[in-house]
Amino acid sequence: MLTYEPDDTFAHRVDPRSKLAVQIGFAATALAHTSPRALVVLSAVTALVMATARVSLRRTLVAYRMALFVLVLAPLLAGVTLGPPWFDRSAAVASGLASYRVLLILLVSAAYVRSTPVRASRAAIQRTIPGKPGQLLGLGVGLVFRFLPVVRNDLRTIREAMAARLGTERGAVERASTIGILGLTRAFDRADRLSLALQARCFAWNPTLPPLAFSRVDYPVLAVAVVLGLSTLY
Structure with missing residues (x-):
């Protein structure tokens, strides 16, 4: 990654x-x-x-x-x-x-x-696009850069767990559906925890970003x- x-x-x-x-x-x-x-x-x-x-x-x-x-x-x-x-x-x-x-x-x-x-990318977007649209886009970019590696690691963990349980002997469709369902479940769970963490940290639309x-x-x-x-x- x-x-x-x-x-x-x-x-x-x-x-x-x-x-x-x-x-x-x-x-x-x-x-x-x-x-x-x-x-x-x-x-x-x-x-x-x-x-x-x-x-x-x-x-x-x-x-x-x-x-x-x-x-x-x-x-x-x-x-x-x-x-x-x-x-x-x-x-x-x-x-x-x-x-x-x-x-x-x-x-x-x-x-x-x-x-x-990631913080520099968010700062660049928010200072180029004014107002809430820039803040929303900057937040989205920051979350994507931080969230995708975690989801990818979850999918790798699921695949390794299936291989350890002889999951590789199942059909391709069954393996893909199992990985997809478990991957989506973990992604939604992480999204819920992320939302709770943002609320606990008093999420702000305009945080202190690095100077450019x-x-x-x-x-x-x-x-x-x-x-x-x-x-x-x-």
């Missing part, structure tokens, strides 16, 4: 608002430009972003293995036809290029997750974000 890791990389020193701007610009550019030449340039940008945050490509691909399975399967399904020639290569190639663009966006987001604390300030390293990053945004117009 990808999480924030303290470090002294260039990406760690950049303001989270600048990193969010780069992510938005990169995603817009990746969706706007679909040619192979554009994907080569975007691949180079992705490699540079991952290097600035010292993100391990192997660890990232392992963390995204379920998403990778879907991205690999999509072109195969897109190319299948119900009649001759039975497989449409042009449709498969178009779907494959789309899957590759999504993969690049995921890799750039991995660099953001590794280099940005642009520095000299942010200006080239913001320039890259602007260039990426403008590239969608050409």
Whole structure:
């Protein structure tokens, strides 16, 4: 699971608002430009972003293995036809290029997750989007980053418990339904405990968040974000 890791990389020193701007610009550019030449340039940008945050490509691909399975399967399904020639290569190639663009966006987001604390992400969102909408969105982002690893650990515990009780000998449908039902039950239980904990701690809509300030390293990053945004117009 990808999480924030303290470090002294260039990406760690950049303001989270600048990193969010780069992510938005990169995603817009990746969706706007679909040619192979554009994907080569975007691949180079992705490699540079991952290097600035010292993100391990192997660890990232392992963390995204379920998403990778879907991205690999999509072109195969897109190319299948119900009649001759039975497989449409042009449709498969178009779907494959789309899957590759999504993969690049995921890799750039991995660099953001590794280099940005959850509180800093919440502060960036709340100070960019004013009022209750920003506070609600910031709270949602913070809860998602904290809640997903816990749910994932619960699912792993359920799978290990089933394997210890020879659950692997059951049918695939029965195993999936058991893991799904138990996983949802634990998720709802944790949500109830989280709600009670927030009430016990006098949950506030506007907590004291870490200070954010642009520095000299942010200006080239913001320039890259602007260039990426403008590239969608050409």
